[in-house]
Amino acid sequence: MNRVLLVLLIAALFAIPAAHAGMSGREVYEKVHEVRTQALNRQSEATMTLLDKGGGIRSRSLVEYSKQVGPEAYKVLVVFKTPPDLKDVGFLVHARTFSDRDLWAYFPEFKRVRRIPVSSQDDSFFGSDFSYDDFGGPPNLDEYSFSILRDEVLDGTPCHVIEVTPKVRRKYSRYVAWVAKEQWVHRKIEYYQEKELYRAGTFSDVRVIDGIPTPFAMRMENVRTGHRTELAIDSVRYHTDFPDELFSQRSLERAGK
Numbered sequence: 001m002n003r004v005l006l007v008l009l010i011a012a013l014f015a016i017p018a019a020h021a022g023m024s025g026r027e028v029y030e031k032v033h034e035v036r037t038q039a040l041n042r043q044s045e046a047t048m049t050l051l052d053k054g055g056g057i058r059s060r061s062l063v064e065y066s067k068q069v070g071p072e073a074y075k076v077l078v079v080f081k082t083p084p085d086l087k088d089v090g091f092l093v094h095a096r097t098f099s100d101r102d103l104w105a106y107f108p109e110f111k112r113v114r115r116i117p118v119s120s121q122d123d124s125f126f127g128s129d130f131s132y133d134d135f136g137g138p139p140n141l142d143e144y145s146f147s148i149l150r151d152e153v154l155d156g157t158p159c160h161v162i163e164v165t166p167k168v169r170r171k172y173s174r175y176v177a178w179v180a181k182e183q184w185v186h187r188k189i190e191y192y193q194e195k196e197l198y199r200a201g202t203f204s205d206v207r208v209i210d211g212i213p214t215p216f217a218m219r220m221e222n223v224r225t226g227h228r229t230e231l232a233i234d235s236v237r238y239h240t241d242f243p244d245e246l247f248s249q250r251s252l253e254r255a256g257k
Contacts, residue, residue: 025146025162031184036138039212040068044236050128053226060086061234065256066137067242072097074137075247079255080126088255089126091135092247099140103132106252113249122171129199129220129229131171143168154178154187155204172198180206183213197223210238 048060061081068074076093080086088108095101103116105126121133133139149161159178166172171193178188183206191199200223203215214236221228245251 022148023160025148025160025164026141028148028160028162028179028184029141029144029146029164032179032186033138033141035184035213037068039214039238040066040074040137041240042066042236042238043240043242045234047232047234048128049230049232051228051230059083063256064135065240065242065246067240067244067247069244070096075244076135076137077247077252077256078135086126090252090255091125091132092249092252093136094247095137097140098138099143101136103136104249104252106249111253113252119169129222129227130218130231134220149176151181152178157181157183157187159187180213183208185213185215187215199223209236212238 042065044064046062046064048062050058050060060083062078063081064076064078066074066076072095074093074095076091076095078091080089088106090106092104092106092113093101101118103118103121104113105116106113116132121136122131124130125132125135143166145165145167147163147165149163152159152161158181160181162177162179163174164177165174172191173194175189175191177186177190179185180187185206186201186203187206188203189201190197199220201218201220203218205216206213207216208214214233216233218231219228220231246256251257
């Protein structure tokens with residue numbers, strides 16, 4: 001009997017390190033980054049709905065194109081289709097690396113392309129509760145530190161809960177993200193300015209399209225004002241190969257035509 005107990009004790013001692021040898025926060029985000037990079041060559045159409053605290057509703061439709069042009073280089077073009085006052089308004093990203101990118105916006109009313117400074121990447125994306133950065137492609141992971149807070153089941157999905165702190169100046173001081181295990185996509189995110197929660201989002205209806213987990217329903221809320229924005233993916237196509245001309249400033253001015 002003593003010999004059996006000794007064997008069980010030794011087995012338990014060897015099992016303890018394996019049971020607690022979980023992933024680091026950085027390793028979790030490397031998986032997230034991998035999925036986001038795989039999703040770069042795509043075309044998607046979406047409906048964006050803005051809802052204010054008083055019950056007002058505004059709806060928009062948009063199309064997004066993206067293309068990976070190097071190991072860390074990519075391009076993104078977003079064009080609004082409706083309503084009439086936003087028709088052909090566009091957003092263009094040229095990323096030479098994950099940390100070096102140029103952003104532009106085009107407004108047909110003024111017939112000019114305007115450069116968006118990187119310092120404004122956390123500002124509202126054309127009046128919505130999403131930011132320019134939310135549409136800007138994968139980030140440079142070296143510009144953040146990551147810490148696993150806990151594991152948690154969210155709406156039936158096992159998640160890693162990660163605290164992410166930027167090393168460079170951003171509008172937020174940190175955010176907390178619920179990352180779905182195995183799928184490696186955000187399911188929930190909370191942005192803080194010091195201790196105050198100011199923006200929060202959810203990502204649901206995750207479907208695997210061409211091997212890529214894709215949230216089809218996203219919601220972002222300005223916690224301070226109660227204003228929120230819902231983004232519903234109407235269609236998405238991966239593994240596209242658009243010509244570089246689609247991502248030029250001339251194309252931006254012509255609404256991708």
